[in-house]
Amino acid sequence: MIEVKKHDLVIVGAGAAGLRAAIAAAEADPSASIALVSKVYPMRSHTVSAEGGAAAVAREDDSQEMHGYDTVKGSDFLGDQDVIEYFVEEAPKELTRLEHWGCPWSRNNDGSVATRAFGGMTTKRTWFAADKVGFHILHSLFQHSLQFENIVRYDENFVTKLLVEDGAVRGVSSLSIREGVVRCILGRAVILGAGGAGKCFPFTTNGMIKTGDGMALAYRAGVALKDMEFVQYHPTGLPGTGILITEASRGEGGYLRNSLGERFLVDYDYGVGAKAELGPRDMISRAIMGEIAAGRALKGPYGQYVHLDLTHVGESAIDSKLPFVRELGRTYVGVDPVHEMIPIRPVVHYMMGGVDTDITSATSLPGLYAAGEVACASLNGANRLGSNSLTECLVFGARAGTTALDYANGTDDCNEARMRTQVADEIERLDGLRGRQKGGERISQIRNEMNLTMERGCGVYRDQDSMTQTVREMGQLRGRVSDLGLQDSSKVFNTELIAALELHNMVDVAESVAMAAQQRKESRGAHACSDFPHRNDQEYLHHSLIHWDVGGPRFGKKPVNLGTWEPEERKY
Numbered sequence: 001m002i003e004v005k006k007h008d009l010v011i012v013g014a015g016a017a018g019l020r021a022a023i024a025a026a027e028a029d030p031s032a033s034i035a036l037v038s039k040v041y042p043m044r045s046h047t048v049s050a051e052g053g054a055a056a057v058a059r060e061d062d063s064q065e066m067h068g069y070d071t072v073k074g075s076d077f078l079g080d081q082d083v084i085e086y087f088v089e090e091a092p093k094e095l096t097r098l099e100h101w102g103c104p105w106s107r108n109n110d111g112s113v114a115t116r117a118f119g120g121m122t123t124k125r126t127w128f129a130a131d132k133v134g135f136h137i138l139h140s141l142f143q144h145s146l147q148f149e150n151i152v153r154y155d156e157n158f159v160t161k162l163l164v165e166d167g168a169v170r171g172v173s174s175l176s177i178r179e180g181v182v183r184c185i186l187g188r189a190v191i192l193g194a195g196g197a198g199k200c201f202p203f204t205t206n207g208m209i210k211t212g213d214g215m216a217l218a219y220r221a222g223v224a225l226k227d228m229e230f231v232q233y234h235p236t237g238l239p240g241t242g243i244l245i246t247e248a249s250r251g252e253g254g255y256l257r258n259s260l261g262e263r264f265l266v267d268y269d270y271g272v273g274a275k276a277e278l279g280p281r282d283m284i285s286r287a288i289m290g291e292i293a294a295g296r297a298l299k300g301p302y303g304q305y306v307h308l309d310l311t312h313v314g315e316s317a318i319d320s321k322l323p324f325v326r327e328l329g330r331t332y333v334g335v336d337p338v339h340e341m342i343p344i345r346p347v348v349h350y351m352m353g354g355v356d357t358d359i360t361s362a363t364s365l366p367g368l369y370a371a372g373e374v375a376c377a378s379l380n381g382a383n384r385l386g387s388n389s390l391t392e393c394l395v396f397g398a399r400a401g402t403t404a405l406d407y408a409n410g411t412d413d414c415n416e417a418r419m420r421t422q423v424a425d426e427i428e429r430l431d432g433l434r435g436r437q438k439g440g441e442r443i444s445q446i447r448n449e450m451n452l453t454m455e456r457g458c459g460v461y462r463d464q465d466s467m468t469q470t471v472r473e474m475g476q477l478r479g480r481v482s483d484l485g486l487q488d489s490s491k492v493f494n495t496e497l498i499a500a501l502e503l504h505n506m507v508d509v510a511e512s513v514a515m516a517a518q519q520r521k522e523s524r525g526a527h528a529c530s531d532f533p534h535r536n537d538q539e540y541l542h543h544s545l546i547h548w549d550v551g552g553p554r555f556g557k558k559p560v561n562l563g564t565w566e567p568e569e570r571k572y
C-alpha cells in the first residue's frame, strides 16, 4: 500500500528560498502543517557555498531608487520593474530579520553593518559575514526553522513528479533515498525552491546537486520556463575545478591582469567603463574571452586563463575579509593570494531563467509557486548582479510562503485515491529504471555529450550555427535519455538511479536553454550573439518562454513589465 502523508503545504527544497518560505508559512499560520522535502540534508543545499554577500540598501549614501536602477540596468532592461521595486523595498527588512535570527553580519568599527562593493552596484550595498555568507545565512535559517513544530522535514527525499489533478497541483511523489520507498506527499499548494541547473554545463561553480530538478518538474507539469537563454558566467573560477573565487575579491580591491601584467579592464574598452573590476559579470567574462582571443592570456593544463591579483590588498584585509579565498587558493591551485596571483577564467555560475512566476511567486498552474534560483520572477532579466540572488531567495521565499498558504487555506482536499494511482505509476517507472541492464545508453556518455554541446552552443559567446547544432543535438539526447541502462537494482541509496533522474531533468532543462538562445537574435546581458552583436529592443524586448509539449518544446513570449526606468543604452 502506498504511504500517503497529508500536509497543507509542500515545499520542495531546503536552501535559502525553501527554508525562508517554510518559516514564513509557519509563522503566518501555526496550525498549518508544512512539509519540507529536500534531496539533501538542508545544510548541504547549494546556498551554503555562497561566499560574497547579500545586497540591500544600508548606507546613507544609498537609496532604494539606486538599487532598483542598478538592478534594471544590470538586467539589460529585461528585468520586470514591479518585481525589482518590491525586491529593493523588502531587501533591507529581510537582511535585518536574518540578523535577529542569528546571522553574524560583519561590522564597521562604529558597530553598523559593514557593506562591500560588488559588480554593477553604484555604492557599497553588499552585506557580508567574512566570505562565508551562504553558510551563515543557511545556518541562521535552518536553526530558526527548528523551533516550528509544524515544519515536518523529509530529508534525503527526491521529488520525482508533481501530482496534478483537475488542473491544480496537489502534492508530490517523493523517493526516500535512504529507504528506497516512494511516498505520496499531499499538500493543497506546492512551492518549488529547488535551485538552479549549472550542472548542465561541464565547467561550473555549482554543486553536484544543481541539476534543474525543480525546473523540469514544473516544465513537465505544463508551466513554461522563462528566459532560459541567460546563463551567467562568473568571471573568476579556478581553472580545472571551476571552484568560485568570490566577486568580493574584486569588491575588496582585486585587479584582473593579462599575461603582460596589464589591468586590461582599464586599458581596453570592454564596456565596463570606469568601473573596471567592479563592472558587471557578463561584461567582465567577455573581456576575459577578449584577452584570450587577442593572445594576451596565459596557458595552463586546463586551458587559457588570466590572473586575479590581490597581492596589493594586504594580508590583514585578506585574512579578515577574504579568508576563504586564501584557503581556496592555497588548497586548490597552490597559490597564496597574499603573495601570488590567482589563475582564473569564466565559469558557469547561475541561471537567470527558470520557472515562470509572477510577483507573488505564483506560476500558471494553480497551487504551484516557485522562488529562489529555480524561479524567474523576473528580477535578474538578462544578467544578475552579484549578491542580489541570496536576497532574492529571502524576499520571494517569504512571499511564496504566505501566498501559497493563503491559496491552500482556500482550497479543498484532493481525491486521495487518484493521487495514489499517480504515485503507483511513478513507482512502476522507477522500478523499470532500476537495474534495467538492457538499456543501450550510459549515464556518463549522455552527460558528457550534453555538457560538451551546451558549452559549444551556449558559451560566453554564441553564434547561430553552433546554437542550431546544439538544439539539434539536445533533441537527440532527449530521445536517448529514455534508453538508459542501469546496473544497480538495489533500493537503498541507489545513487545510480538518482543520477539517471537528474540526467533526465538536466537534458530537458538544457534543451530549453539552447532553444531559447537560438530564438533570440540579438545580444543582451549574458546572451552575447556574435552574429547579432547589438541589443534590439524593437524585436526582442520580451521574455522568452519554452513550453513542454507532446513531441518537444514549443516557443512563446511574454512582455516585460517596464515602469520607472526607460530602456537606454547600457553603459558603465
Ligand SMILES: Cc1cc2nc3c(=O)[nH]c(=O)nc-3n(C[C@H](O)[C@H](O)[C@H](O)COP(=O)(O)OP(=O)(O)OC[C@H]3O[C@@H](n4cnc5c(N)ncnc54)[C@H](O)[C@@H]3O)c2cc1C
Residues within 6 Å of the ligand: 012, 013, 014, 015, 016, 017, 018, 037, 038, 039, 040, 041, 042, 045, 046, 047, 048, 049, 050, 051, 052, 053, 054, 055, 133, 134, 157, 158, 159, 160, 193, 194, 195, 196, 205, 206, 207, 209, 210, 213, 214, 244, 246, 349, 350, 371, 372, 373, 374, 386, 387, 388, 389, 390, 391, 393
Ligand atoms: C559557489 C557559489 C557562490 C555563490 N555566491 C553568492 C553570493 O555571494 N551572493 C549571492 O547573492 N548569490 C551567490 N550565489 C548564488 C546563490 O547562492 C544561489 O542562487 C542561491 O543560494 C540559491 O538558493 P535556492 O534556495 O534557490 O537553492 P539551493 O540552495 O540550491 O537549494 C536547492 C534545494 O532544493 C533541493 N532539491 C533540488 N532538487 C530536488 C528534488 N528533486 N527533490 C527534493 N529536493 C530537491 C535541494 O536538496 C536543496 O535543498 C552563489 C552560488 C554559488 C554556486
